Amino acid sequence: MSISGPDNDTTKRIQLRAALIERIGGYMTAHALGVVADLGIADLIKDGVRSSDELAAETGAHEPSLRRVLRLLASVGVTTEPEPTRFGLTEVGALLRSDSPDSLRAFTRVFCSPMWFTAWQGLGQAVTTGELAFSQAKGSDFYTSLTADTEFSALFHEAMGEESRIAAARVAAAYDFSHAIKVVDLGGGDGTLLAAILTAHPHLSGTVFDSPSGVADAPAVLGKAGVADRCEVQPGDFFQDIPGDGDLYLIKSVFQDWNDEDALALLRSCRTRIPESATLLIVGTVLPEIPSADQSIAYFTDVNMMVMAGGRERTESEFRTMLSETGFTVQSVRFGAAGPLSMIQATPSAA
Incomplete structure (x- = not known):
């Protein structure tokens, strides 16, 4: 007597259930990645x-x-086990090495940290009430908590530098900087992006502008890149005041951090201070008007910002509306100009 296998309908149902269960277990993978990144396992395995x-x-x-x-x-393609109890790294897993030029170890440690998981446990309440999950969990907003925790703040800024590293080279290559003289990078963090731009375009000078903790590592990054003599490091609050001596103002992956009220306030601050002849270049995610499965990371980021800081990703039409309301005219929108990141070029509108 033979034993028949499941029919096609049953097989499909099993596959669909498995697909959903894998997604349900995503947080388990994240916890495992966080532990391995904290322990530095990838550095010990290396090649x-x-x-x-x-x-x-x-x-x-x-x-x-x-x-x-x-x-x-x-089982999820991060490590390998070529023989029992012996482990290696896949190409994906190698990104957890701290010495990889594309390292995401600090990024993994931040996004898989107890601070992140605690906030995300409040997602249900955030969806029900619209309240900020992080503040409900921690009793203060994300940026206040970040300032208070110097150790985690250093790790967070290292993670943001990792995230910027590949994008920096793409931005430097994708935009025509020939007509610029001085670039001001607002929210420029440790200077990774501006260092790449100044290296690729020797005629430029620049200013990295961010909070005191944000720019703390910028002198070292700029010095290592050999561009410190062409770049100032200026701490400050871009909601209050920004440098007024640039002709190209760059804002990368910043607007996602803020709700609409704060994003408009930032644009108004820019409009008040930048010269009439200057250009504003926004680099970041621009969501399609209709969700696309091939941009799933953008939607992860969108909800993450909702949970952590009350920010959001935006569509082209939403960016155009904000820029118009604050006195800017959009000159161009280039989707995917810098890998997954898009570029919006705007100029001050005529009075």
Whole structure:
């Protein structure tokens, strides 16, 4: 007597259930990634294959538990297990190495941290009430908490630098800087983006402008890039005042941090201070008017900003409305001009 397999309808139903269960378990993968990033496992594996006994001994971890976590990550394509209890890294997993030029170790540690998970537990309340999940969980807004926790603040700014590294080279190559003389990077953090631009375009000078904690590492980054002699580092609050001596003002991945009221306030601050002949270049995510599955990361970011800081991603029409309301005229919108990031070029509107 033969045993028949499941029919096509049953197979499809099983596959659909498995697909949903994998998505439900996404937070488990994130926790596992956070633990491995905190322990520095990828730095210990590097290009070779290491046993879980060795990795546990060097990190002080419990070997059977670590082995099971690494096995989970192997199942989702982060680690490999070419033979039992011996683990390597996939190309994706290699991004957890701190010495990788494309490292996302700090980024992983931030987004898989207890601070993030605690805030995300309030997503249901945020959806029901519209209240900010982070503030409900922590009793203060994200940026106040970040300022108060110097250790996490340093890690956060390192993570933002990692996120900017690849985008920086793309922005430097994608925009025509030939008509600019001085670039002011508002919210420029550690100067990663401006360093790449000044390196690619030697005729330029620049200013990195951000909060005191945001620019703390900028002198070192600019010095390492060899452009410190052409770039100022200026701490400040871009809602209150910004440098008025640039002819190109760059804002990358900043508007997503803020709600509409604050985003409009930032644009008004820019409009008050920048010269009439200057150009404003916004680099960041521009959502399609209708959701697209091939831009899923943008929607993760959108809801993450809703949870953490009350910010949001925006569509082209929403950007155009905000810029028009604050006295700017959109000259061009280039989708995907810098990899996944788009560019919006605007100028002060005629009085």
